[in-house]
Amino acid sequence: MLGRSVIEVANLRKAYGSTVAVDDASFEVREGEIFGLIGPNGAGKTTTMECVEGIRRPDGGRITVLGLEPYKSPYELQHRIGVQLQQAQLQKRIKVWEAVDLWSSLYPRPLDGDELLEQLGLADKRGAWFMTLSGGQKQRLFIALALINDPEVVFLDELTTGLDPQARRKIWSLVTGIRDRGKTVFLTTHLMEEAERLCDRVAIIEHGRVIEIDAPTALVEQHCPERSVVFTADASPPAGLDSIEGIESVSVEGFTYRLEGRGEDFVTRVIHHLSASDIHVRDLRTVLPTLEDVFLKLTGHGIRD
Ligand SMILES: Nc1ncnc2c1ncn2[C@@H]1O[C@H](COP(=O)(O)OP(=O)(O)O)[C@@H](O)[C@H]1O
Ligand SMILES: [Mg+2]
Known part of the structure:
Protein backbone atom coordinates (compact mmCIF):
# COMPACT_ATOMS: atom_id res chain seq x y z
CA MET A 1 0.00 0.00 0.00
CA LEU A 2 1.37 3.38 -0.97
CA GLY A 3 0.67 5.95 1.64
CA ARG A 4 1.08 9.65 2.15
CA SER A 5 3.27 11.76 -0.04
CA VAL A 6 6.76 12.29 1.34
CA ILE A 7 7.92 14.72 -1.36
CA GLU A 8 5.70 17.42 -2.80
CA VAL A 9 6.90 19.65 -5.58
CA ALA A 10 4.58 22.34 -6.94
CA ASN A 11 5.39 24.72 -9.79
CA LEU A 12 9.15 24.44 -9.29
CA ARG A 13 11.20 26.84 -11.35
CA LYS A 14 14.96 27.24 -11.57
CA ALA A 15 17.03 29.15 -14.11
CA TYR A 16 20.77 29.57 -14.54
CA GLY A 17 21.04 33.00 -16.12
CA SER A 18 18.95 32.80 -19.26
CA THR A 19 18.83 28.96 -19.21
CA VAL A 20 15.57 27.78 -17.71
CA ALA A 21 16.55 24.39 -16.27
CA VAL A 22 13.25 23.60 -14.53
CA ASP A 23 10.05 25.18 -15.72
CA ASP A 24 6.91 24.85 -13.61
CA ALA A 25 7.51 21.24 -12.53
CA SER A 26 4.98 19.60 -10.22
CA THR A 47 18.59 20.55 -10.88
CA THR A 48 15.18 19.36 -9.71
CA MET A 49 16.71 16.74 -7.42
CA GLU A 50 19.15 19.23 -5.92
CA CYS A 51 16.33 21.66 -5.18
CA VAL A 52 14.41 18.85 -3.48
CA GLU A 53 17.50 17.90 -1.45
CA GLY A 54 17.84 21.50 -0.28
CA ILE A 55 21.28 22.08 -1.81
CA ARG A 56 19.99 24.40 -4.53
CA ARG A 57 17.65 27.31 -4.05
CA PRO A 58 14.60 27.32 -6.34
CA ASP A 59 13.57 30.53 -8.08
CA GLY A 60 9.92 29.72 -7.60
CA GLY A 61 7.41 27.11 -6.51
CA ARG A 62 6.97 25.08 -3.35
CA ILE A 63 8.79 21.97 -2.15
CA THR A 64 8.24 19.91 0.97
CA VAL A 65 10.13 16.78 1.97
CA LEU A 66 8.81 14.88 4.98
CA GLY A 67 6.83 18.01 5.76
CA LEU A 68 9.94 20.22 5.79
CA GLU A 69 10.96 22.94 3.37
CA PRO A 70 14.38 21.75 2.17
CA TYR A 71 16.04 25.11 1.61
CA LYS A 72 14.83 26.42 4.96
CA SER A 73 15.54 23.34 7.09
CA PRO A 74 18.59 21.70 5.49
CA TYR A 75 20.09 20.39 8.72
CA GLU A 76 16.89 18.94 10.10
CA LEU A 77 16.31 17.27 6.75
CA GLN A 78 19.84 15.92 6.36
CA HIS A 79 19.29 13.54 9.24
CA ARG A 80 16.24 12.05 7.60
CA ILE A 81 17.38 11.73 3.98
CA GLY A 82 20.21 9.91 2.25
CA VAL A 83 21.97 11.42 -0.74
CA GLN A 84 24.20 9.51 -3.10
CA LEU A 85 27.48 11.33 -3.65
CA GLN A 86 29.21 12.15 -6.86
CA GLN A 87 32.48 10.25 -7.28
CA ALA A 88 34.72 13.32 -7.22
CA GLN A 89 33.85 13.93 -3.61
CA LEU A 90 35.90 11.02 -2.24
CA GLN A 91 39.67 11.06 -1.97
CA LYS A 92 41.60 8.46 -3.93
CA ARG A 93 43.33 6.92 -0.94
CA ILE A 94 40.50 6.91 1.54
CA LYS A 95 39.79 3.32 2.55
CA VAL A 96 36.29 1.93 2.33
CA TRP A 97 35.96 1.50 6.11
CA GLU A 98 37.36 5.01 6.69
CA ALA A 99 34.72 6.55 4.44
CA VAL A 100 31.99 4.62 6.23
CA ASP A 101 33.41 5.67 9.63
CA LEU A 102 33.61 9.29 8.59
CA TRP A 103 30.03 9.30 7.39
CA SER A 104 28.84 7.50 10.53
CA SER A 105 30.41 10.20 12.67
CA LEU A 106 28.18 12.83 11.05
CA TYR A 107 24.98 11.33 12.43
CA PRO A 108 23.66 10.73 15.94
CA ARG A 109 22.36 7.20 15.32
CA PRO A 110 24.20 5.62 12.39
CA LEU A 111 23.61 2.05 11.26
CA ASP A 112 26.32 -0.57 11.76
CA GLY A 113 28.81 0.18 8.98
CA ASP A 114 30.20 -3.33 8.68
CA GLU A 115 26.73 -4.79 8.39
CA LEU A 116 25.94 -2.30 5.65
CA LEU A 117 29.12 -3.18 3.73
CA GLU A 118 28.19 -6.84 4.07
CA GLN A 119 24.69 -6.18 2.69
CA LEU A 120 26.09 -4.26 -0.26
CA GLY A 121 28.64 -6.96 -1.07
CA LEU A 122 31.64 -4.86 -0.05
CA ALA A 123 32.80 -6.70 3.08
CA ASP A 124 35.95 -7.96 1.34
CA LYS A 125 36.75 -4.43 0.15
CA ARG A 126 36.69 -2.97 3.65
CA GLY A 127 40.41 -2.14 3.64
CA ALA A 128 40.69 -1.19 -0.05
CA TRP A 129 41.50 2.30 -1.27
CA PHE A 130 38.61 4.07 -2.95
CA MET A 131 40.60 4.45 -6.19
CA THR A 132 41.08 0.69 -6.50
CA LEU A 133 37.34 -0.05 -6.57
CA SER A 134 35.53 -0.87 -9.82
CA GLY A 135 32.76 1.43 -11.03
CA GLY A 136 30.09 -0.85 -9.61
CA GLN A 137 31.87 -1.14 -6.25
CA LYS A 138 32.19 2.66 -6.02
CA GLN A 139 28.48 3.04 -6.68
CA ARG A 140 27.70 0.44 -4.04
CA LEU A 141 29.88 2.34 -1.58
CA PHE A 142 27.96 5.53 -2.40
CA ILE A 143 24.74 3.68 -1.69
CA ALA A 144 26.18 2.49 1.63
CA LEU A 145 27.09 6.07 2.54
CA ALA A 146 23.62 7.27 1.55
CA LEU A 147 22.08 4.65 3.84
CA ILE A 148 24.34 5.06 6.88
CA ASN A 149 21.90 7.34 8.73
CA ASP A 150 19.01 4.94 8.12
CA PRO A 151 17.18 7.61 6.08
CA GLU A 152 13.48 7.69 5.33
CA VAL A 153 14.05 8.93 1.78
CA VAL A 154 16.99 8.05 -0.46
CA PHE A 155 18.07 10.19 -3.43
CA LEU A 156 19.98 8.54 -6.27
CA ASP A 157 21.10 10.59 -9.29
CA GLU A 158 22.01 8.55 -12.40
CA LEU A 159 23.22 5.75 -10.21
CA THR A 160 24.20 3.26 -12.90
CA THR A 161 25.63 5.56 -15.56
CA GLY A 162 28.83 4.10 -16.93
CA LEU A 163 28.34 0.67 -15.40
CA ASP A 164 28.34 -2.59 -17.34
CA PRO A 165 25.06 -4.55 -17.52
CA GLN A 166 26.05 -6.96 -14.76
CA ALA A 167 26.99 -4.25 -12.26
CA ARG A 168 23.84 -2.39 -13.25
CA ARG A 169 21.64 -5.39 -12.44
CA LYS A 170 23.28 -5.74 -9.06
CA ILE A 171 22.59 -2.08 -8.27
CA TRP A 172 18.98 -2.48 -9.40
CA SER A 173 18.40 -5.29 -6.95
CA LEU A 174 19.99 -3.22 -4.17
CA VAL A 175 17.64 -0.35 -4.95
CA THR A 176 14.55 -2.55 -4.87
CA GLY A 177 15.95 -3.93 -1.61
CA ILE A 178 16.00 -0.40 -0.17
CA ARG A 179 12.34 0.03 -1.07
CA ASP A 180 11.47 -3.38 0.31
CA ARG A 181 12.86 -2.27 3.66
CA GLY A 182 10.23 0.45 3.71
CA LYS A 183 12.21 3.40 2.39
CA THR A 184 11.14 5.82 -0.29
CA VAL A 185 13.49 6.12 -3.26
CA PHE A 186 13.67 9.17 -5.52
CA LEU A 187 15.98 8.58 -8.47
CA THR A 188 16.85 10.08 -11.82
CA ARG A 197 12.60 -2.24 -14.44
CA LEU A 198 12.95 -0.24 -11.28
CA CYS A 199 10.37 2.48 -10.88
CA ASP A 200 6.87 2.15 -9.49
CA ARG A 201 6.07 5.52 -11.03
CA GLU A 221 -0.81 1.15 -22.15
CA GLN A 222 -2.06 4.69 -22.59
CA HIS A 223 0.33 6.01 -25.21
CA CYS A 224 1.45 2.89 -27.07
CA PRO A 225 -1.43 0.41 -27.14
CA GLU A 226 -0.06 -1.36 -30.22
CA ARG A 227 1.07 -4.97 -29.93
CA SER A 228 2.85 -7.25 -32.39
CA VAL A 229 2.92 -11.02 -32.63
CA VAL A 230 5.57 -12.62 -34.81
CA PHE A 231 5.35 -16.32 -35.59
CA THR A 232 6.75 -18.87 -37.98
CA ALA A 233 4.43 -21.54 -39.32
CA ASP A 234 5.24 -24.68 -41.24
CA ALA A 235 4.03 -24.65 -44.84
CA SER A 236 0.47 -23.48 -45.44
CA PRO A 237 -0.51 -19.98 -44.29
CA PRO A 238 -3.21 -19.84 -41.61
CA ALA A 239 -6.49 -18.50 -42.94
CA GLY A 240 -8.47 -15.56 -41.63
CA LEU A 241 -5.65 -13.60 -39.97
CA ASP A 242 -7.16 -10.33 -41.22
CA SER A 243 -10.35 -11.01 -39.32
CA ILE A 244 -8.75 -11.19 -35.86
CA GLU A 245 -10.28 -8.45 -33.74
CA GLY A 246 -7.98 -5.46 -33.36
CA ILE A 247 -5.65 -6.43 -36.19
CA GLU A 248 -4.14 -3.58 -38.18
CA SER A 249 -1.63 -5.21 -40.48
CA VAL A 250 -0.24 -8.56 -41.53
CA SER A 251 3.14 -8.87 -43.20
CA VAL A 252 4.72 -12.08 -44.43
CA GLU A 253 8.32 -13.00 -45.05
CA GLY A 254 8.76 -16.59 -46.14
CA PHE A 255 6.91 -18.53 -43.45
CA THR A 256 7.23 -15.80 -40.86
CA TYR A 257 4.17 -13.67 -40.16
CA ARG A 258 4.10 -10.36 -38.34
CA LEU A 259 0.71 -9.32 -37.04
CA GLU A 260 0.24 -5.83 -35.70
CA GLY A 261 -2.80 -4.80 -33.75
CA ARG A 262 -3.91 -3.04 -30.64
CA GLY A 263 -5.77 -3.70 -27.44
CA GLU A 264 -4.93 -5.62 -24.30
CA ASP A 265 -6.57 -8.80 -25.67
CA PHE A 266 -4.88 -8.73 -29.05
CA VAL A 267 -2.15 -11.24 -28.18
CA THR A 268 -4.69 -13.64 -26.64
CA ARG A 269 -6.88 -13.41 -29.74
CA VAL A 270 -3.97 -14.25 -32.01
CA ILE A 271 -3.07 -17.27 -29.89
CA HIS A 272 -6.69 -18.49 -29.93
CA HIS A 273 -6.86 -18.02 -33.67
CA LEU A 274 -3.68 -19.99 -34.26
CA SER A 275 -4.65 -22.85 -31.98
CA ALA A 276 -8.10 -23.06 -33.62
CA SER A 277 -6.59 -23.07 -37.11
CA ASP A 278 -4.64 -26.22 -36.34
CA ILE A 279 -1.41 -25.18 -38.04
CA HIS A 280 2.03 -26.09 -36.79
CA VAL A 281 3.72 -23.06 -35.16
CA ARG A 282 7.49 -23.39 -34.91
CA ASP A 283 8.19 -20.13 -33.18
CA LEU A 284 6.15 -17.32 -31.64
CA ARG A 285 7.04 -14.12 -29.87
CA THR A 286 5.31 -10.92 -28.90
CA VAL A 287 6.78 -7.46 -29.30
CA LEU A 288 5.48 -5.01 -26.73
CA PRO A 289 6.19 -1.29 -26.74
CA THR A 290 8.47 0.10 -24.05
CA LEU A 291 8.91 3.34 -22.14
CA GLU A 292 11.36 4.32 -24.87
CA ASP A 293 8.49 4.14 -27.38
CA VAL A 294 6.34 6.24 -25.04
CA PHE A 295 9.06 8.87 -24.91
CA LEU A 296 9.34 8.86 -28.68
CA LYS A 297 5.60 9.22 -29.06
CA LEU A 298 5.34 12.07 -26.56
CA THR A 299 8.31 14.10 -27.73
CA GLY A 300 8.62 13.16 -31.39
CA HIS A 301 12.23 12.13 -30.96
CA GLY A 302 14.24 9.37 -29.30
CA ILE A 303 15.85 9.77 -25.89
CA ARG A 304 19.37 9.62 -27.37
CA ASP A 305 18.82 12.16 -30.17
N1 LIG B 1 25.45 25.03 -12.54
C1 LIG B 1 24.90 25.30 -13.74
N2 LIG B 1 25.11 26.48 -14.37
C2 LIG B 1 24.53 26.76 -15.55
N3 LIG B 1 23.72 25.90 -16.22
C3 LIG B 1 23.49 24.72 -15.65
C4 LIG B 1 24.05 24.34 -14.39
N4 LIG B 1 23.62 23.09 -14.09
C5 LIG B 1 22.82 22.70 -15.12
N5 LIG B 1 22.74 23.66 -16.06
C6 LIG B 1 21.92 23.62 -17.29
O1 LIG B 1 20.57 23.40 -16.91
C7 LIG B 1 19.93 22.46 -17.75
C8 LIG B 1 19.48 21.25 -16.93
O2 LIG B 1 20.62 20.57 -16.44
P1 LIG B 1 20.51 19.36 -15.42
O3 LIG B 1 19.59 19.72 -14.32
O4 LIG B 1 21.89 18.97 -15.04
O5 LIG B 1 19.83 18.25 -16.33
P2 LIG B 1 19.93 16.65 -16.29
O6 LIG B 1 20.31 16.25 -14.92
O7 LIG B 1 18.57 16.19 -16.70
O8 LIG B 1 20.95 16.25 -17.30
C9 LIG B 1 20.94 22.13 -18.83
O9 LIG B 1 20.70 22.98 -19.92
C10 LIG B 1 22.27 22.46 -18.18
O10 LIG B 1 23.22 22.79 -19.15
MG1 LIG C 1 21.87 14.99 -14.26
Whole structure:
Protein backbone atom coordinates (compact mmCIF):
# COMPACT_ATOMS: atom_id res chain seq x y z
CA MET A 1 0.00 0.00 0.00
CA LEU A 2 1.37 3.38 -0.97
CA GLY A 3 0.67 5.95 1.64
CA ARG A 4 1.08 9.65 2.15
CA SER A 5 3.27 11.76 -0.04
CA VAL A 6 6.76 12.29 1.34
CA ILE A 7 7.92 14.72 -1.36
CA GLU A 8 5.70 17.42 -2.80
CA VAL A 9 6.90 19.65 -5.58
CA ALA A 10 4.58 22.34 -6.94
CA ASN A 11 5.39 24.72 -9.79
CA LEU A 12 9.15 24.44 -9.29
CA ARG A 13 11.20 26.84 -11.35
CA LYS A 14 14.96 27.24 -11.57
CA ALA A 15 17.03 29.15 -14.11
CA TYR A 16 20.77 29.57 -14.54
CA GLY A 17 21.04 33.00 -16.12
CA SER A 18 18.95 32.80 -19.26
CA THR A 19 18.83 28.96 -19.21
CA VAL A 20 15.57 27.78 -17.71
CA ALA A 21 16.55 24.39 -16.27
CA VAL A 22 13.25 23.60 -14.53
CA ASP A 23 10.05 25.18 -15.72
CA ASP A 24 6.91 24.85 -13.61
CA ALA A 25 7.51 21.24 -12.53
CA SER A 26 4.98 19.60 -10.22
CA PHE A 27 4.89 16.05 -8.87
CA GLU A 28 4.68 14.09 -5.65
CA VAL A 29 6.54 11.06 -4.37
CA ARG A 30 4.63 8.68 -2.12
CA GLU A 31 5.87 6.79 0.86
CA GLY A 32 7.42 3.43 0.02
CA GLU A 33 7.70 3.84 -3.73
CA ILE A 34 10.58 4.06 -6.16
CA PHE A 35 9.88 7.23 -8.08
CA GLY A 36 11.95 8.09 -11.15
CA LEU A 37 12.49 11.44 -12.74
CA ILE A 38 13.36 10.41 -16.27
CA GLY A 39 14.42 12.22 -19.42
CA PRO A 40 17.40 12.97 -21.65
CA ASN A 41 20.61 14.68 -20.58
CA GLY A 42 20.03 18.36 -19.89
CA ALA A 43 16.30 17.88 -19.18
CA GLY A 44 16.56 19.33 -15.66
CA LYS A 45 16.65 16.14 -13.56
CA THR A 46 19.69 16.95 -11.43
CA THR A 47 18.59 20.55 -10.88
CA THR A 48 15.18 19.36 -9.71
CA MET A 49 16.71 16.74 -7.42
CA GLU A 50 19.15 19.23 -5.92
CA CYS A 51 16.33 21.66 -5.18
CA VAL A 52 14.41 18.85 -3.48
CA GLU A 53 17.50 17.90 -1.45
CA GLY A 54 17.84 21.50 -0.28
CA ILE A 55 21.28 22.08 -1.81
CA ARG A 56 19.99 24.40 -4.53
CA ARG A 57 17.65 27.31 -4.05
CA PRO A 58 14.60 27.32 -6.34
CA ASP A 59 13.57 30.53 -8.08
CA GLY A 60 9.92 29.72 -7.60
CA GLY A 61 7.41 27.11 -6.51
CA ARG A 62 6.97 25.08 -3.35
CA ILE A 63 8.79 21.97 -2.15
CA THR A 64 8.24 19.91 0.97
CA VAL A 65 10.13 16.78 1.97
CA LEU A 66 8.81 14.88 4.98
CA GLY A 67 6.83 18.01 5.76
CA LEU A 68 9.94 20.22 5.79
CA GLU A 69 10.96 22.94 3.37
CA PRO A 70 14.38 21.75 2.17
CA TYR A 71 16.04 25.11 1.61
CA LYS A 72 14.83 26.42 4.96
CA SER A 73 15.54 23.34 7.09
CA PRO A 74 18.59 21.70 5.49
CA TYR A 75 20.09 20.39 8.72
CA GLU A 76 16.89 18.94 10.10
CA LEU A 77 16.31 17.27 6.75
CA GLN A 78 19.84 15.92 6.36
CA HIS A 79 19.29 13.54 9.24
CA ARG A 80 16.24 12.05 7.60
CA ILE A 81 17.38 11.73 3.98
CA GLY A 82 20.21 9.91 2.25
CA VAL A 83 21.97 11.42 -0.74
CA GLN A 84 24.20 9.51 -3.10
CA LEU A 85 27.48 11.33 -3.65
CA GLN A 86 29.21 12.15 -6.86
CA GLN A 87 32.48 10.25 -7.28
CA ALA A 88 34.72 13.32 -7.22
CA GLN A 89 33.85 13.93 -3.61
CA LEU A 90 35.90 11.02 -2.24
CA GLN A 91 39.67 11.06 -1.97
CA LYS A 92 41.60 8.46 -3.93
CA ARG A 93 43.33 6.92 -0.94
CA ILE A 94 40.50 6.91 1.54
CA LYS A 95 39.79 3.32 2.55
CA VAL A 96 36.29 1.93 2.33
CA TRP A 97 35.96 1.50 6.11
CA GLU A 98 37.36 5.01 6.69
CA ALA A 99 34.72 6.55 4.44
CA VAL A 100 31.99 4.62 6.23
CA ASP A 101 33.41 5.67 9.63
CA LEU A 102 33.61 9.29 8.59
CA TRP A 103 30.03 9.30 7.39
CA SER A 104 28.84 7.50 10.53
CA SER A 105 30.41 10.20 12.67
CA LEU A 106 28.18 12.83 11.05
CA TYR A 107 24.98 11.33 12.43
CA PRO A 108 23.66 10.73 15.94
CA ARG A 109 22.36 7.20 15.32
CA PRO A 110 24.20 5.62 12.39
CA LEU A 111 23.61 2.05 11.26
CA ASP A 112 26.32 -0.57 11.76
CA GLY A 113 28.81 0.18 8.98
CA ASP A 114 30.20 -3.33 8.68
CA GLU A 115 26.73 -4.79 8.39
CA LEU A 116 25.94 -2.30 5.65
CA LEU A 117 29.12 -3.18 3.73
CA GLU A 118 28.19 -6.84 4.07
CA GLN A 119 24.69 -6.18 2.69
CA LEU A 120 26.09 -4.26 -0.26
CA GLY A 121 28.64 -6.96 -1.07
CA LEU A 122 31.64 -4.86 -0.05
CA ALA A 123 32.80 -6.70 3.08
CA ASP A 124 35.95 -7.96 1.34
CA LYS A 125 36.75 -4.43 0.15
CA ARG A 126 36.69 -2.97 3.65
CA GLY A 127 40.41 -2.14 3.64
CA ALA A 128 40.69 -1.19 -0.05
CA TRP A 129 41.50 2.30 -1.27
CA PHE A 130 38.61 4.07 -2.95
CA MET A 131 40.60 4.45 -6.19
CA THR A 132 41.08 0.69 -6.50
CA LEU A 133 37.34 -0.05 -6.57
CA SER A 134 35.53 -0.87 -9.82
CA GLY A 135 32.76 1.43 -11.03
CA GLY A 136 30.09 -0.85 -9.61
CA GLN A 137 31.87 -1.14 -6.25
CA LYS A 138 32.19 2.66 -6.02
CA GLN A 139 28.48 3.04 -6.68
CA ARG A 140 27.70 0.44 -4.04
CA LEU A 141 29.88 2.34 -1.58
CA PHE A 142 27.96 5.53 -2.40
CA ILE A 143 24.74 3.68 -1.69
CA ALA A 144 26.18 2.49 1.63
CA LEU A 145 27.09 6.07 2.54
CA ALA A 146 23.62 7.27 1.55
CA LEU A 147 22.08 4.65 3.84
CA ILE A 148 24.34 5.06 6.88
CA ASN A 149 21.90 7.34 8.73
CA ASP A 150 19.01 4.94 8.12
CA PRO A 151 17.18 7.61 6.08
CA GLU A 152 13.48 7.69 5.33
CA VAL A 153 14.05 8.93 1.78
CA VAL A 154 16.99 8.05 -0.46
CA PHE A 155 18.07 10.19 -3.43
CA LEU A 156 19.98 8.54 -6.27
CA ASP A 157 21.10 10.59 -9.29
CA GLU A 158 22.01 8.55 -12.40
CA LEU A 159 23.22 5.75 -10.21
CA THR A 160 24.20 3.26 -12.90
CA THR A 161 25.63 5.56 -15.56
CA GLY A 162 28.83 4.10 -16.93
CA LEU A 163 28.34 0.67 -15.40
CA ASP A 164 28.34 -2.59 -17.34
CA PRO A 165 25.06 -4.55 -17.52
CA GLN A 166 26.05 -6.96 -14.76
CA ALA A 167 26.99 -4.25 -12.26
CA ARG A 168 23.84 -2.39 -13.25
CA ARG A 169 21.64 -5.39 -12.44
CA LYS A 170 23.28 -5.74 -9.06
CA ILE A 171 22.59 -2.08 -8.27
CA TRP A 172 18.98 -2.48 -9.40
CA SER A 173 18.40 -5.29 -6.95
CA LEU A 174 19.99 -3.22 -4.17
CA VAL A 175 17.64 -0.35 -4.95
CA THR A 176 14.55 -2.55 -4.87
CA GLY A 177 15.95 -3.93 -1.61
CA ILE A 178 16.00 -0.40 -0.17
CA ARG A 179 12.34 0.03 -1.07
CA ASP A 180 11.47 -3.38 0.31
CA ARG A 181 12.86 -2.27 3.66
CA GLY A 182 10.23 0.45 3.71
CA LYS A 183 12.21 3.40 2.39
CA THR A 184 11.14 5.82 -0.29
CA VAL A 185 13.49 6.12 -3.26
CA PHE A 186 13.67 9.17 -5.52
CA LEU A 187 15.98 8.58 -8.47
CA THR A 188 16.85 10.08 -11.82
CA THR A 189 17.88 8.21 -14.93
CA HIS A 190 18.14 8.78 -18.66
CA LEU A 191 17.96 5.00 -19.19
CA MET A 192 14.42 4.02 -20.06
CA GLU A 193 15.08 0.33 -19.45
CA GLU A 194 16.30 1.13 -15.97
CA ALA A 195 13.19 3.20 -15.27
CA GLU A 196 10.96 0.45 -16.58
CA ARG A 197 12.60 -2.24 -14.44
CA LEU A 198 12.95 -0.24 -11.28
CA CYS A 199 10.37 2.48 -10.88
CA ASP A 200 6.87 2.15 -9.49
CA ARG A 201 6.07 5.52 -11.03
CA VAL A 202 7.93 7.92 -13.24
CA ALA A 203 7.74 11.57 -14.20
CA ILE A 204 8.96 12.21 -17.72
CA ILE A 205 10.79 15.53 -17.91
CA GLU A 206 11.94 17.31 -21.03
CA HIS A 207 13.29 20.86 -21.38
CA GLY A 208 12.52 21.39 -17.69
CA ARG A 209 8.87 20.48 -18.03
CA VAL A 210 7.16 17.44 -16.59
CA ILE A 211 5.14 16.03 -19.46
CA GLU A 212 3.72 12.81 -17.95
CA ILE A 213 3.50 11.06 -14.58
CA ASP A 214 2.35 7.48 -14.06
CA ALA A 215 3.42 3.85 -13.65
CA PRO A 216 5.57 2.73 -16.61
CA THR A 217 3.07 0.03 -17.63
CA ALA A 218 0.20 2.54 -17.47
CA LEU A 219 2.11 4.97 -19.68
CA VAL A 220 2.82 2.24 -22.22
CA GLU A 221 -0.81 1.15 -22.15
CA GLN A 222 -2.06 4.69 -22.59
CA HIS A 223 0.33 6.01 -25.21
CA CYS A 224 1.45 2.89 -27.07
CA PRO A 225 -1.43 0.41 -27.14
CA GLU A 226 -0.06 -1.36 -30.22
CA ARG A 227 1.07 -4.97 -29.93
CA SER A 228 2.85 -7.25 -32.39
CA VAL A 229 2.92 -11.02 -32.63
CA VAL A 230 5.57 -12.62 -34.81
CA PHE A 231 5.35 -16.32 -35.59
CA THR A 232 6.75 -18.87 -37.98
CA ALA A 233 4.43 -21.54 -39.32
CA ASP A 234 5.24 -24.68 -41.24
CA ALA A 235 4.03 -24.65 -44.84
CA SER A 236 0.47 -23.48 -45.44
CA PRO A 237 -0.51 -19.98 -44.29
CA PRO A 238 -3.21 -19.84 -41.61
CA ALA A 239 -6.49 -18.50 -42.94
CA GLY A 240 -8.47 -15.56 -41.63
CA LEU A 241 -5.65 -13.60 -39.97
CA ASP A 242 -7.16 -10.33 -41.22
CA SER A 243 -10.35 -11.01 -39.32
CA ILE A 244 -8.75 -11.19 -35.86
CA GLU A 245 -10.28 -8.45 -33.74
CA GLY A 246 -7.98 -5.46 -33.36
CA ILE A 247 -5.65 -6.43 -36.19
CA GLU A 248 -4.14 -3.58 -38.18
CA SER A 249 -1.63 -5.21 -40.48
CA VAL A 250 -0.24 -8.56 -41.53
CA SER A 251 3.14 -8.87 -43.20
CA VAL A 252 4.72 -12.08 -44.43
CA GLU A 253 8.32 -13.00 -45.05
CA GLY A 254 8.76 -16.59 -46.14
CA PHE A 255 6.91 -18.53 -43.45
CA THR A 256 7.23 -15.80 -40.86
CA TYR A 257 4.17 -13.67 -40.16
CA ARG A 258 4.10 -10.36 -38.34
CA LEU A 259 0.71 -9.32 -37.04
CA GLU A 260 0.24 -5.83 -35.70
CA GLY A 261 -2.80 -4.80 -33.75
CA ARG A 262 -3.91 -3.04 -30.64
CA GLY A 263 -5.77 -3.70 -27.44
CA GLU A 264 -4.93 -5.62 -24.30
CA ASP A 265 -6.57 -8.80 -25.67
CA PHE A 266 -4.88 -8.73 -29.05
CA VAL A 267 -2.15 -11.24 -28.18
CA THR A 268 -4.69 -13.64 -26.64
CA ARG A 269 -6.88 -13.41 -29.74
CA VAL A 270 -3.97 -14.25 -32.01
CA ILE A 271 -3.07 -17.27 -29.89
CA HIS A 272 -6.69 -18.49 -29.93
CA HIS A 273 -6.86 -18.02 -33.67
CA LEU A 274 -3.68 -19.99 -34.26
CA SER A 275 -4.65 -22.85 -31.98
CA ALA A 276 -8.10 -23.06 -33.62
CA SER A 277 -6.59 -23.07 -37.11
CA ASP A 278 -4.64 -26.22 -36.34
CA ILE A 279 -1.41 -25.18 -38.04
CA HIS A 280 2.03 -26.09 -36.79
CA VAL A 281 3.72 -23.06 -35.16
CA ARG A 282 7.49 -23.39 -34.91
CA ASP A 283 8.19 -20.13 -33.18
CA LEU A 284 6.15 -17.32 -31.64
CA ARG A 285 7.04 -14.12 -29.87
CA THR A 286 5.31 -10.92 -28.90
CA VAL A 287 6.78 -7.46 -29.30
CA LEU A 288 5.48 -5.01 -26.73
CA PRO A 289 6.19 -1.29 -26.74
CA THR A 290 8.47 0.10 -24.05
CA LEU A 291 8.91 3.34 -22.14
CA GLU A 292 11.36 4.32 -24.87
CA ASP A 293 8.49 4.14 -27.38
CA VAL A 294 6.34 6.24 -25.04
CA PHE A 295 9.06 8.87 -24.91
CA LEU A 296 9.34 8.86 -28.68
CA LYS A 297 5.60 9.22 -29.06
CA LEU A 298 5.34 12.07 -26.56
CA THR A 299 8.31 14.10 -27.73
CA GLY A 300 8.62 13.16 -31.39
CA HIS A 301 12.23 12.13 -30.96
CA GLY A 302 14.24 9.37 -29.30
CA ILE A 303 15.85 9.77 -25.89
CA ARG A 304 19.37 9.62 -27.37
CA ASP A 305 18.82 12.16 -30.17
N1 LIG B 1 25.45 25.03 -12.54
C1 LIG B 1 24.90 25.30 -13.74
N2 LIG B 1 25.11 26.48 -14.37
C2 LIG B 1 24.53 26.76 -15.55
N3 LIG B 1 23.72 25.90 -16.22
C3 LIG B 1 23.49 24.72 -15.65
C4 LIG B 1 24.05 24.34 -14.39
N4 LIG B 1 23.62 23.09 -14.09
C5 LIG B 1 22.82 22.70 -15.12
N5 LIG B 1 22.74 23.66 -16.06
C6 LIG B 1 21.92 23.62 -17.29
O1 LIG B 1 20.57 23.40 -16.91
C7 LIG B 1 19.93 22.46 -17.75
C8 LIG B 1 19.48 21.25 -16.93
O2 LIG B 1 20.62 20.57 -16.44
P1 LIG B 1 20.51 19.36 -15.42
O3 LIG B 1 19.59 19.72 -14.32
O4 LIG B 1 21.89 18.97 -15.04
O5 LIG B 1 19.83 18.25 -16.33
P2 LIG B 1 19.93 16.65 -16.29
O6 LIG B 1 20.31 16.25 -14.92
O7 LIG B 1 18.57 16.19 -16.70
O8 LIG B 1 20.95 16.25 -17.30
C9 LIG B 1 20.94 22.13 -18.83
O9 LIG B 1 20.70 22.98 -19.92
C10 LIG B 1 22.27 22.46 -18.18
O10 LIG B 1 23.22 22.79 -19.15
MG1 LIG C 1 21.87 14.99 -14.26
